[in-house]
Amino acid sequence: xxxxxxxxxxxxxxxxxxxxxxxxxxxxxxxxxxxxxxxxxxxxxxxxxxxxxxxxxxxxxxxxxxxxxxxxxxxxxxxxxxxxxxxxxxxxxxxxxxxxxxxxxxxxxxxxxxxxxxxxxxxxxxxxxxxxxxxxxxxxxxxxxxxxxxxxxxxxxxxxxxxxxxxxxxxxxxxxxxxxxxxxxxxxxxxxxxxxxxxxxxxxxxxxxxxxxxxxxxxxxxxxxxxxxxxxxxxxxxxxxxxxxxxxxxxxxxxxxxxxxxxxxxxxxxxxxxxxxxxxxxxxxxxxxxxxxxxxxxxxxxxxxxxx
Ligand SMILES: Cc1cc2nc3c(=O)[nH]c(=O)nc-3n(C[C@H](O)[C@H](O)[C@H](O)COP(=O)(O)OP(=O)(O)OC[C@H]3O[C@@H](n4cnc5c(N)ncnc54)[C@H](O)[C@@H]3O)c2cc1C
Numbered sequence: 072x073x074x075x076x077x078x079x080x081x082x083x084x085x086x087x088x089x090x091x092x093x094x095x096x097x098x099x100x101x102x103x104x105x106x107x108x109x110x111x112x113x114x115x116x117x118x119x120x121x122x123x124x125x126x127x128x129x130x131x132x133x134x135x136x137x138x139x140x141x142x143x144x145x146x147x148x149x150x151x152x153x154x155x156x157x158x159x160x161x162x163x164x165x166x167x168x169x170x171x172x173x174x175x176x177x178x179x180x181x182x183x184x185x186x187x188x189x190x191x192x193x194x195x196x197x198x199x200x201x202x203x204x205x206x207x208x209x210x211x212x213x214x215x216x217x218x219x220x221x222x223x224x225x226x227x228x229x230x231x232x233x234x235x236x237x238x239x240x241x242x243x244x245x246x247x248x249x250x251x252x253x254x255x256x257x258x259x260x261x262x263x264x265x266x267x268x269x270x271x272x273x274x275x276x277x278x279x280x281x282x283x284x285x286x287x288x289x290x291x292x293x294x295x296x297x298x299x300x301x302x303x304x305x306x307x308x309x310x311x312x313x314x315x316x317x318x319x320x321x322x323x324x325x326x327x328x329x330x331x332x333x334x335x336x337x338x339x340x341x342x343x344x345x346x347x348x349x350x351x352x353x354x355x356x357x358x359x360x361x362x363x364x365x366x367x368x369x370x371x372x373x374x375x376x377x378x379x
Contacts, residue, residue: 073112073154081113081133081156088125092116092161099148099157102140104204105339106296107348108148111157114140118162123260124236130156136234138374139260141179141209145298147373150344154375160208164262169194173227174266178208182215185266190280195271196225198279202287203299208261214248218283223248227267233259251303251370292330296339301352302367310367311335317358324351337371349373 073081078095085093093115099108115137117123130137137158140146160179167185168175169192176185186201199220203210211229214222226243233239239257247254255261287293302310314320314334322329323340325347330336337348356367 077133078112081129081135084129084132085113085115085126088122088129090115090117090122090125092118097157099143099153102157102159103143103146103148103298104296105143105147105298105337105343105348107150107339107343107345108143109150109152111148111153112155114157114159116159116161117164120163120232120238120262123158123160123164123232123262126156126158127232127234127236130234137260139208141206141212142181142204144203144205145209145213145371147298147345147348147371149375150346158260160206160260160262172268172270174268176207176264176266178206178211178229178261178263180207181205182207182210186280189266189268190273190276193270193273193276194268195276196220196268197266198276198283201280202284207264211246211261211264212253212255213251214253216251218286221248223253225266225268227265229261229265230263231255231257231259232262233257238262290333292332292336292338295330295336297330297336298371300335300370301337302335302355303370305365305367309335313359313363313365313367314355317355317362319355319358322351322354324348324354327351329355345373 096110097114098110100106117126135156137156140157140159164177164179166177167180182200182203182205186197189197199217203215210222228242230240241256245256304310311334319329320334321331326341326343327347328338328340330338359367
């Protein structure tokens with residue numbers, strides 16, 4: 072944790088910059104879909120570009136690099152907490168505007184909401200995203216995808232703010248999208264994206280979205296505390312299948328278990344700690360390696376856990 076003196080100075084700077092939506096010693100469990108994570112020194116919600124720039128300035132002054140948090144649906148934070156500044160994008164950064172086939176979405180906007188608004192305007196191309204429970208910024212960073220589609224296919228450009236506070240616009244090709252990742256062209260925060268969609272038949276779009284939702288309800292532990300797929304699918308098959316064949320379905324460590332419904336999901340079913348989840352991940356990787364000779368890579372992101 073930051074020392075009390077440093078916390079006091081950061082608090083004073085936040086107040087002086089008129090950033091009043093911040094919380095100290097804020098449990099991150101309430102900011103993640105897994106429901107795991109100890110207290111963060113500061114969780115700051117910036118509601119305008121001015122607030123974001125001021126926060127970055129404060130970070131620079133104290134030599135602290137803020138961590139951007141979307142909806143926390145792909146993250147595991149340590150139960151021991153997070154030392155530093157967490158920034159969330161609210162207010163101005165959650166706006167969505169649709170003009171013809173172009174959707175301008177703030178990086179803090181909910182991706183399912185963008186998908187719903189696009190469908191209401193008969194715009195096709197985002198049906199896959201209706202069940203991905205994160206923000207636009209998180210979805211771009213992870214090149215989120217489902218049902219054979221991914222963000223890379225709809226992103227036209229993004230506006231970013233560097234850690235030094237410089238605003239720049241990048242086209243999709245600058246983001247170097249890959250399987251569930253992109254390589255951002257500079258260190259910083261995605262503030263806004265322009266998505267290019269296509270006009271379609273509203274009925275077809277809504278039918279497709281409903282079909283995708285039905286498949287998710289059937290196959291995935293929707294409503295449970297998870298972070299989506301834990302491992303990336305290896306090129307030769309599905310991670311879930313390998314995990315199941317290695318006998319790991321239902322395997323539990325402490326309050327975490329491999330979902331009995333879908334083997335590539337970990338459920339926090341009884342107040343799991345980050346250690347429970349990390350040990351479970353290692354156990355699954357070990358068993359899959361023993362049985363299939365295969366190394367499973369993480370899709371979920373672990374933020375400063377064991378080594379903190
Ligand atoms: C039930 C469930 C189902 C899921 N299904 C899918 C699925 O079908 N397909 C899929 O791909 N994923 C899926 N996920 C995982 C997750 O929802 C996606 O990866 C999502 O895009 C993450 O968005 P987020 O806002 O929650 O990002 P977070 O988890 O908060 O952050 C993820 C990463 O993005 C970075 N980030 C967030 N915002 C910004 C920003 N503005 N600028 C720069 N970096 C940023 C964070 O620092 C972090 O590194 C699922 C998760 C759950 C819980």
